[in-house]
Amino acid sequence: MERITINLDKKPSERWNLLKDYKHETNSLLKYYLEDLSSAGIFETYIETYKTLFISKQYQEEIECVAKNSHFSENQVLITNLYYDALKFVFGCTSFCITNQTEKLHARNLDWWSENNILGSFTKVFDFKENDEIKYSLVSWPGFIGALSGVKPGKFSITLNAVLSNESPQFAIPITFLIRDVLENAETFDEAIKILSETTIASDCLLMVVGVNLDENVVIERTPTTFSIRKPEGNSLIVTNEYLSLTENKNTNDTLQLTASGRHKRVEVLVKANTPKSTDDYFDILSDNQVKMGITVQQMVFNPKNGDIHLKV
Template identity: 25%
Template structure:
């Protein structure tokens, strides 16, 4: 155990590897007309976005693409008006078809049943010995190089105050990773449960009004406390299953919500068990055994670290241990809603040249 701890702390000092870089940061004022909000982001990434769209199309059989992207364009009337207008604005600014922009934004809800379309991820919510909550997040996805080129940080503001911050992708109006300063942090991991027909039935039932990434954004934009966020995300209907990691600002405020389509299957909280100080989620139900090496290595690294040495830098070190970080890791973010400045200092786009081990 001692050599593990020494190795971890050495890694924490050298955790930004050659080629890792900080993503560009933007401010988007929510008072700005929605169709104009992403103009600067799109202008700065105009060369990279079309490649991501073309890769997205590979998830849809070629013969179905004309119908699917026609259908996704028609779906826009069901979406929240602000987000629909943002996607229209992105389409106009980029010159790309609206159906293609929408397809990118709802890709998880379309493919969330299928483990071959990997949105991997590791999320850790942990409490140090002073009661401070820290939230580490690796986003893993197969479209590595393309997504790394459009990874950004966005502060959404109202009256010049930050409402929420997200580490996200240019042209993606939903949120998979974010924090609301002084309230809570949030990250989404994929969960594979059920069949394609289950997604279709939920799409029909919900009329596709709130895809998962839109629901996460709505939570960050409109909900003001950890308890309210956990309650909302545990009970709303979702098109596809997922895991939601939530970190608050008070001792004990850390949760992993395991979601079915209708409601939560489980809400696992730091405060629910005496002596528990961290929760770790990859892409498997935490109460079931798995051969996932990310889970084992991540847990071993956290135990070697201990709550007394937990901080933003050492948690970043844990997120950088192979294979918690792996060849499909797009970015690493460490957040703390009680210390919102931590996100900027501890977010990097990863350039991976790993061992090639399987997760």
């Protein structure tokens, strides 16, 4: 998988100039996002106010840089970066971690429908470097500056799964930007958990966070304003697309839950039958025909201890 370096020592307004070498992919992805979002209407009316209130100056400048290297305006690029909060119902996702191993691995399927597998085909690993050292890495796409899946070597890894609650969305920071903030700025597992739990966010989500120490494994179940922290059961921690702790917030009409419970139970069965130890073992579970979905576009295994990323698309 191609790896692209983002130099954090550069000004935010210059960091994404490298996209000039990925114009076809960037423009194709932005066009795809915008077409999907055309019927959603979310954020469009108030995009200027939203940008001023909830998008940091750093990210505004990065968005400006992406726009400069694409065929789209700054506001169009920003709107596409709010994709999760606007259309999270098209996401699936399954993540799990075995918690009683000295060196823990964090496995994840990203399930996201797209035409012609455009999201799988254009997937890259972005290494965000400071002083020539990798500070954190994201599995992402050209033109998207937030984070759905990332790892901070020696600290923790984070993955985002979609879920729907009965709480209304909030005018607040998008979760994908908050995840990147945490990867960039949080120095400990506990600090990451506190920020991801207590910050008001735009929409619901489930976050798996895996640290390097034995007891550093949680799923944070979020609505925009509330949270619950779920810890491992037995020797595993599994998350799909349903609330297991914040059940009072559960949306009973949630289409994401149609396969969520089945995928969760299947991972549980597979883990109990043959506890995975190697990266290949984790991929075997991710690829099981009752776990992997027809819309799976990325499969990945993170090692939070050393920052290694194993990726299949």
